[in-house]
Amino acid sequence: MDIRGVKNVAPNRNLLKRMGAVLFSLTVIVVSYIVITNASQDARDTVEVLRLTQKGGLPAFTVLTDKQVETYNIIRTEYTSDMVLADKLPDVLGKFTKYYIRDNSVLYEDQLLDEKPVKNEWLYKLDEKQEVLTLPYNFLEAGGDILMPGDRVRIRVSYNVEEAAASGAGGNPNAVFNSSQSSVTKTEILFDSIVIKDMLNANSHSIYEVYKEVLKLSEDKRQEVMRSDDFLKSIQPKALLLEGSGEEINKYAKYKSLDSKSFLITMLSRSGSTVIMDELPTLQNEVESWIEKK
The missing domain is CATH 3.90.1210.10 (Antifreeze-like/N-acetylneuraminic acid synthase C-terminal domain)
Known part of the structure; x- marks a missing residue:
């Protein structure tokens, strides 16, 4: 017998692969058993x-x-x-x-x-010395959709007054003087700085409450409502609700009684102001996107 041929026999490679597969299968089984056991305990x-x-x-x-x-x-x-x-x-x-x-x-x-929230909750926090007045407002002339509840504005009033005008011949005491009435326009600051508490739409409904009602809806329903023309119209302000002192309200009443008058509304810095719509930033962004599409 030639024993040199026995020394040159190589190990069976298939046997090593089979052993590796068996070890891998055993590992999978053990890990799976542990996972299933833990899941069963969690359940x-x-x-x-x-x-x-x-x-x-x-x-x-x-x-x-x-x-x-x-x-x-x-x-x-x-x-x-x-x-x-x-x-x-x-x-x-x-x-x-x-x-x-x-x-x-x-x-x-x-x-x-615990309790159902009240509407226009800011009215319950209003100081007893403060009052709220309603001022007609054209949103196309003052701020557009930029103006929001919580903003501060300055309001000027322009009105016409009749002034007597005399005419004569210099310093001649015998001259005949004629007098006539001429209309003069005057402008004064009605409110130097006053806070907008809320806005009213064409139906005299609170615009802030309209936003809050929409926020209560489900996501799908809210998107459907916000796409409608009725909603876009409901958030267009027609009047401002302003918070002022008794003296300011009296001043407004004085000029309101004039026949020929007009109000000019200008916006002031938001520094130090709390704009109510900042509480609903997501809804506000959605509304602005729909308005742009319209």
Whole structure:
């Protein structure tokens, strides 16, 4: 027997590949078992929360009842601290929805209100010494869609007065003097700086409240409403609601009684002012985009 041929025999490469495949398969099986076991444990570790069951969802400022909510189990890894737990059901009943909530949605703490918000809430914060007056306004002549509630403006009033004019012959005492009435236009500052609290549209509705009502709608419904011509017309101001002192209001009443008068409205710097529409920047941007398309 020639034993030199035995020494030159190479190892079987297919055997090494098979061993590698077996080791890889065992690794996959072990890892899969660990993942499935952990997932099974997570599925058993659940938290009871409240979920909305009202078909079609609930609009803003709707009172919650026990027929509109149910308990719902979610795995603990999906639970967040701002979700409403099932044991808080008695505390939730009777509260108001803050905005539109879709059906089958888990309830969150910040979606609920203890009391229904009032309209024109700024009126409740108005100082007792301050008053609010309504001034007709042409938005094409003063700021257009730039002017917003919270802006400060300066208002001038121009009016005509009759002045007597005399004519005669120099210093001759025997000359006959003639007198006549001539109309003279005067301009004065009515309000040096006054705050716009709100605006009214052609239907005398608060424009700020119109924005707030649209914000309560669902995303799809809101886009549909904002595309309509009626909505664009509803946010065009026809009058300003101005906050002023008693002296300022009296001054306005004095000039309002004049037959020939006109008001000039100019905008002042927003530095130090709180523009109400800054609270709704997303909605404002959407509105501006629709206006541009129109």
